Amino acid sequence: MSEPSEQNKQHTADSETDPRVDALRASFPQAILDAAKKGKQLVLKVSGGALVPLCRQLRDDAAFRFDYLADLTAVDAADGLRAVYRLYSITSGDYAQILVPLDESNPRIASVSSVWPGAIWQEREAFDMFGIVFEGHPDLRRILLPEDWIGHPLRKSAEGKEPKE
Amino acid sequence: MSAADLSQFDYERDGNQIVLNMGPQHPSTHGVLRLLLTLEGEVMKDVSPDIGYLHRASEWIGQHRNYAQVTPYMSRLDYVAASAQEFAYVEAVERLAGIEVPRRAQYARVILAELTRIASHLLWWATFGNDLGATTVFLYGFRERERVLDLIELMVGARLTHHSYRIGGVAYDVPVGFRERVLDFLEYLRPKLGEYDALLTGNKILIERAQGVGVLPPDQAVAWATSGPVVRGSGVAMDIRRSDPYSAYPDFDFDVVTHDGCDVLSRYLVRMGEIRQSMRIIEQAIKRLPSGPFMAKLPKVFRAPAGDAYGRVETPRGDFSVYVVGDGSGVPVRVRLRSPCFANLQALPVMAHGQKIGDLVAILGSIDIVLGSVDR
Numbered sequence: 334m335s336e337p338s339e340q341n342k343q344h345t346a347d348s349e350t351d352p353r354v355d356a357l358r359a360s361f362p363q364a365i366l367d368a369a370k371k372g373k374q375l376v377l378k379v380s381g382g383a384l385v386p387l388c389r390q391l392r393d394d395a396a397f398r399f400d401y402l403a404d405l406t407a408v409d410a411a412d413g414l415r416a417v418y419r420l421y422s423i424t425s426g427d428y429a430q431i432l433v434p435l436d437e438s439n440p441r442i443a444s445v446s447s448v449w450p451g452a453i454w455q456e457r458e459a460f461d462m463f464g465i466v467f468e469g470h471p472d473l474r475r476i477l478l479p480e481d482w483i484g485h486p487l488r489k490s491a492e493g494k495e496p497k498e
Numbered sequence: 499m500s501a502a503d504l505s506q507f508d509y510e511r512d513g514n515q516i517v518l519n520m521g522p523q524h525p526s527t528h529g530v531l532r533l534l535l536t537l538e539g540e541v542m543k544d545v546s547p548d549i550g551y552l553h554r555a556s557e558w559i560g561q562h563r564n565y566a567q568v569t570p571y572m573s574r575l576d577y578v579a580a581s582a583q584e585f586a587y588v589e590a591v592e593r594l595a596g597i598e599v600p601r602r603a604q605y606a607r608v609i610l611a612e613l614t615r616i617a618s619h620l621l622w623w624a625t626f627g628n629d630l631g632a633t634t635v636f637l638y639g640f641r642e643r644e645r646v647l648d649l650i651e652l653m654v655g656a657r658l659t660h661h662s663y664r665i666g667g668v669a670y671d672v673p674v675g676f677r678e679r680v681l682d683f684l685e686y687l688r689p690k691l692g693e694y695d696a697l698l699t700g701n702k703i704l705i706e707r708a709q710g711v712g713v714l715p716p717d718q719a720v721a722w723a724t725s726g727p728v729v730r731g732s733g734v735a736m737d738i739r740r741s742d743p744y745s746a747y748p749d750f751d752f753d754v755v756t757h758d759g760c761d762v763l764s765r766y767l768v769r770m771g772e773i774r775q776s777m778r779i780i781e782q783a784i785k786r787l788p789s790g791p792f793m794a795k796l797p798k799v800f801r802a803p804a805g806d807a808y809g810r811v812e813t814p815r816g817d818f819s820v821y822v823v824g825d826g827s828g829v830p831v832r833v834r835l836r837s838p839c840f841a842n843l844q845a846l847p848v849m850a851h852g853q854k855i856g857d858l859v860a861i862l863g864s865i866d867i868v869l870g871s872v873d874r
Binding site: 450454477 | 550736810
């Protein structure tokens with residue numbers, strides 16, 4: 334993130350060699366902001382709009398087959414709040430990382446629980462810790478912290494507090 | 499007393515369904531887990547786990563301590579398989595910082611990780627037997643686990659929270675005479691496993707209680723992101739030691755144990771098979787232990803570069819991943835802990851749906867959760 338010029342160079346070189354990424358860019362021209370290959374891992378920077386159809390294609394397309402949601406979380410760093418998904422393909426052993434930049438004042442993103450049901454609890458945890466609202470989630474409430482906890486402790490701005498009596 | 503007076507004692511009821519609370523203080527939930535059961539007669543219509551009772555803000559601590567200080571917290575997540583979590587964390591940091599770990603340290607790490615797996619599976623076998631009412635099994639399992647803990651104590655000086663993995667290597671060299679002690683132990687354990695099989699594995703009562711109970715079809719096992727013996731007990735050969743090998747694992751021969759019954763019995767058989775595979779790995783590692791340093795040369799003040807990295811490790815309970823984000827300073831920006839127990843427990847309602855309430859403890863036992871790892 335700190336050296337965008339060098340990363341971009343690498344991105345263009347890699348996306349030329351990977352026809353799967355070109356096909357994906359053609360299907361979602363607006364959604365994919367950036368694509369790169371980092372070792373065995375495909376790194377996609379995506380805008381939130383077309384996340385669910387993109388994820389469904391990554392799962393079902395024979396070229397990808399990312400059938401396993403290995404991890405779903407968020408990072409609140411100096412360069413902004415982002416959701417981070419890590420996908421794994423049991424068939425090919427490949428990884429993909431999806432980064433979705435979010436609005437810090439009102440973080441909202443579509444839920445991928447319809448694609449991978451395993452996301453249900455992970456999205457609840459991201460909501461609990463970061464206050465990200467997952468639209469279309471079947472049961473979005475706190476999971477690890479008490480129900481009456483105030484705030485979201487892993488946000489930069491957080492002052493996690495227990496509720497006063 | 500008229501019927502109306504009794505209504506204050508009535509339980510929550512909806513038609514023929516009742517909602518029953520199990521835990522958080524229940525001996526078979528292995529810690530502080532609360533389950534809300536929706537029952538129709540004896541049949542479970544829904545199971546809703548309520549977690550978070552053991553939450554200790556480990557991810558928050560991760561971004562408020564320097565890189566080396568985070569390591570001991572990893573031991574305290576899944577406290578019966580401490581080294582497995584440390585393994586994932588140091589792997590992630592070493593990948594982020596591009597540190598080359600000496601071969602001897604890698605072998606020592608694998609030996610400790612596999613000893614941990616044996617200890618963890620023995621503990622699971624003991625408590626699983628106990629859950630089903632087989633108290634002898636409980637005593638036998640703990641007896642052999644004690645031997646493993648003695649070996650681990652000899653190696654790192656601690657029995658449960660090891661804290662022996664360091665960024666760049668291990669804290670202590672493999673001690674003098676360790677090879678003989680390990681080989682003696684493997685000789686000791688081998689016939690014991692035969693005893694276990696004679697005592698419990700072929701036991702008709704176990705088979706009646708475990709076969710066809712708590713079924714998790716392979717497609718569901720993958721969709722719910724389960725891992726470890728749960729996913730391999732559904733016939734999916736996902737083992738990170740094989741599919742995405744880390745550390746010294748490519749050097750060793752072992753089989754990925756799978757059973758395709760998708761039930762409690764299959765998960766049981768996977769774990770019993772894995773104890774034998776871990777013994778194979780340890781034997782190869784201790785016989786071929788390379789000489790040389792056990793710690794990489796690192797600067798006194800450790801700073802990881804800006805960027806991110808994953809450490810993904812096959813713990814006794816499955817896929818434990820650590821996602822580390824650095825910004826060039828000595829303190830991580832983010833330490834994300836992906837717990838296998840958290841994901842596996844999420845699939846409990848799938849396994850328990852439509853089963854009898856009496857089978858719940860067997861199904862929960864077969865997932866092998868540790869609440870310290872679920873709640874982090």
